[in-house]
Amino acid sequence: MNVQPFIRKANYYETDQMGIIHHSNYIRYFEEARIHFMNELGFGYDKVVAGGVDIAVLEVRCRYKTMVRYGDTMRIHVTIKELTPARLVVGYRIEDNETGELKTTGESTHCFLSCGEHRVVRLSKTLPELYGLFEQCATRKQAEGEA
Amino acid sequence: MNVQPFIRKANYYETDQMGIIHHSNYIRYFEEARIHFMNELGFGYDKVVAGGVDIAVLEVRCRYKTMVRYGDTMRIHVTIKELTPARLVVGYRIEDNETGELKTTGESTHCFLSCGEHRVVRLSKTLPELYGLFEQCATRKQAEGEA
Amino acid sequence: MNVQPFIRKANYYETDQMGIIHHSNYIRYFEEARIHFMNELGFGYDKVVAGGVDIAVLEVRCRYKTMVRYGDTMRIHVTIKELTPARLVVGYRIEDNETGELKTTGESTHCFLSCGEHRVVRLSKTLPELYGLFEQCATRKQAEGEA
Amino acid sequence: MNVQPFIRKANYYETDQMGIIHHSNYIRYFEEARIHFMNELGFGYDKVVAGGVDIAVLEVRCRYKTMVRYGDTMRIHVTIKELTPARLVVGYRIEDNETGELKTTGESTHCFLSCGEHRVVRLSKTLPELYGLFEQCATRKQAEGEA
Numbered sequence: 001m002n003v004q005p006f007i008r009k010a011n012y013y014e015t016d017q018m019g020i021i022h023h024s025n026y027i028r029y030f031e032e033a034r035i036h037f038m039n040e041l042g043f044g045y046d047k048v049v050a051g052g053v054d055i056a057v058l059e060v061r062c063r064y065k066t067m068v069r070y071g072d073t074m075r076i077h078v079t080i081k082e083l084t085p086a087r088l089v090v091g092y093r094i095e096d097n098e099t100g101e102l103k104t105t106g107e108s109t110h111c112f113l114s115c116g117e118h119r120v121v122r123l124s125k126t127l128p129e130l131y132g133l134f135e136q137c138a139t140r141k142q143a144e145g146e147a
Numbered sequence: 148m149n150v151q152p153f154i155r156k157a158n159y160y161e162t163d164q165m166g167i168i169h170h171s172n173y174i175r176y177f178e179e180a181r182i183h184f185m186n187e188l189g190f191g192y193d194k195v196v197a198g199g200v201d202i203a204v205l206e207v208r209c210r211y212k213t214m215v216r217y218g219d220t221m222r223i224h225v226t227i228k229e230l231t232p233a234r235l236v237v238g239y240r241i242e243d244n245e246t247g248e249l250k251t252t253g254e255s256t257h258c259f260l261s262c263g264e265h266r267v268v269r270l271s272k273t274l275p276e277l278y279g280l281f282e283q284c285a286t287r288k289q290a291e292g293e294a
Numbered sequence: 295m296n297v298q299p300f301i302r303k304a305n306y307y308e309t310d311q312m313g314i315i316h317h318s319n320y321i322r323y324f325e326e327a328r329i330h331f332m333n334e335l336g337f338g339y340d341k342v343v344a345g346g347v348d349i350a351v352l353e354v355r356c357r358y359k360t361m362v363r364y365g366d367t368m369r370i371h372v373t374i375k376e377l378t379p380a381r382l383v384v385g386y387r388i389e390d391n392e393t394g395e396l397k398t399t400g401e402s403t404h405c406f407l408s409c410g411e412h413r414v415v416r417l418s419k420t421l422p423e424l425y426g427l428f429e430q431c432a433t434r435k436q437a438e439g440e441a
Numbered sequence: 442m443n444v445q446p447f448i449r450k451a452n453y454y455e456t457d458q459m460g461i462i463h464h465s466n467y468i469r470y471f472e473e474a475r476i477h478f479m480n481e482l483g484f485g486y487d488k489v490v491a492g493g494v495d496i497a498v499l500e501v502r503c504r505y506k507t508m509v510r511y512g513d514t515m516r517i518h519v520t521i522k523e524l525t526p527a528r529l530v531v532g533y534r535i536e537d538n539e540t541g542e543l544k545t546t547g548e549s550t551h552c553f554l555s556c557g558e559h560r561v562v563r564l565s566k567t568l569p570e571l572y573g574l575f576e577q578c579a580t581r582k583q584a585e586g587e588a
Binding site: 012013015016017018019020022024070 | 159160162163164165166167169171217
Binding site: 018023024025027028031054056057058059060061062063064 | 459464465466468469472495497498499500501502503504505
């Protein structure tokens with residue numbers, strides 16, 4: 001699977017009075033990159049919803065290494081860090097697109113819900129095709145008991 | 148009708164690298180003040196929706212007079228500038244809460260939609276009680292033809 | 295001058311519970327499109343600041359025609375609607391990039407300030423090259439007295 | 442030290458098309474609560490900056506337990522989870538203000554920088570009064586080596 005990183009310019013309205021991108025925006029960049037990643041897999045969010053599944057966010061985490069400034073272009077790498085039938089951990093690595101300097105790393109943890117009733121579902125049963133795509137990308141696969 | 152103004156502190160994450168509140172945030176302050184105003188009228192948005200009506204935004208306008216900075220407390224006055232059965236213009240005036248200095252003025256223009264099908268409705272027919280409350284606040288009432 | 299429109303996808307985090315892009319975000323899209331436009335002119339904001347000028351926002355206005363939804367791609371056309379040595383009105387027209395359907399129109403009004411002391415300056419004197427570029431794009435030029 | 446929790450309503454523009462508050466906003470609520478907490482300590486951010494120190498964000502983490510919806514009022518408890526001369530971990534706990542239901546927990550990790558040159562400083566030396574206030578609030582104090 002050849003997944004291209006997500007390229008994104010930092011916007012002026014995302015700066016704060018320290019002259020840098022406000023730290024809350026990276027959580028939004030992660031979401032943009034995650035959606036781009038799903039499209040790269042050929043299984044966009046609309047297809048997920050059409051399959052009756054919502055991907056919910058259980059946790060986010062972000063480590064700030066060096067500052068991003070207005071006008072900088074970021075390159076965001078997305079990886080599958082953990083995958084079980086009921087849980088997904090997505091990893092993010094933001095680099096400066098010109099220099100390659102590491103800017104931020106982070107993770108988001110997700111579970112899978114049925115669209116209507118919002119019951120927890122097992123992705124491997126409900127959307128086995130997507131589960132298979134995630135599996136191919138996973139850098140490390142865990143048995144559900146360890147998750 | 149004794150409607151209290153809306154009091155709001157400017158947040159750090161709303162600043163930009165000029166060291167002032169980014170101009171896009173005032174549109175959000177207007178919305179907060181509008182919702183506060185409806186609550187002050189005793190007819191909150193939940194009651195509007197329960198009555199089968201969505202209040203849609205047709206236009207917003209904002210004039211920036213002096214800058215708001217992080218930590219400033221704003222006092223936002225809301226008025227009904229125009230009212231017809233099918234259209235509402237809400238006015239906003241943001242002042243510094245300590246000095247009274249004028250910061251921003253603006254307006255938002257709205258129409259009324261039925262919740263489900265999103266057909267345009269006449270507020271005077273669908274929610275006459277709310278229409279009556281707006282009428283009491285209106286600084287200037289127009290016949291619908293002029294609107 | 296061959297200025298390309300600005301292409302932008304609507305993000306998930308920009309939606310609201312009505313299932314549409316929240317109206318405050320368009321003010322941010324206008325800013326992104328304005329910055330893109332300056333880059334297209336070959337005179338980006340960094341060059342403006344290097345020339346000692348800040349472009350301040352005096353007013354914004356936005357008219358909502360049809361709703362933009364998550365995943366829609368917008369095409370934003372930027373025009374110079376008015377230009378005097380001391381004032382600039384930028385026009386925006388957001389269309390659906392696939393269907394061409396009109397989504398939003400708007401304007402932002404600007405003045406020019408010296409970077410340090412924030413005195414009002416005449417762009418025609420301080421940055422005549424940029425003033426000339428704006429002039430070439432202006433759909434309608436006004437004498438300053440009429441502005 | 443009697444520190445009051447931070448009370449905050451969820452805004453309409455913070456919802457997303459799932460009908461809940463978008464998860465990125467909690468990072469902003471944490472910042473608001475942190476600033477409120479500093480004010481409650483009698484040592485607001487302006488006093489920190491006047492003392493020559495910037496408090497930088499190294500990491501944020503947020504766990505989503507139950508959804509917050511538009512109109513909900515949150516009560517945010519802030520604690521000092523870890524404190525060393527060079528590092529601070531702030532804890533957050535968001536509850537529904539009416540029912541007490543747990544909504545979100547999180548942490549932010551900070552270091553201390555000199556305002557001008559942005560060198561890392563030891564808070565215990567540069568602002569011993571603030572360090573003392575944090576110490577009184579700390580639920581668990583660590584020797585720097587363990588941090």
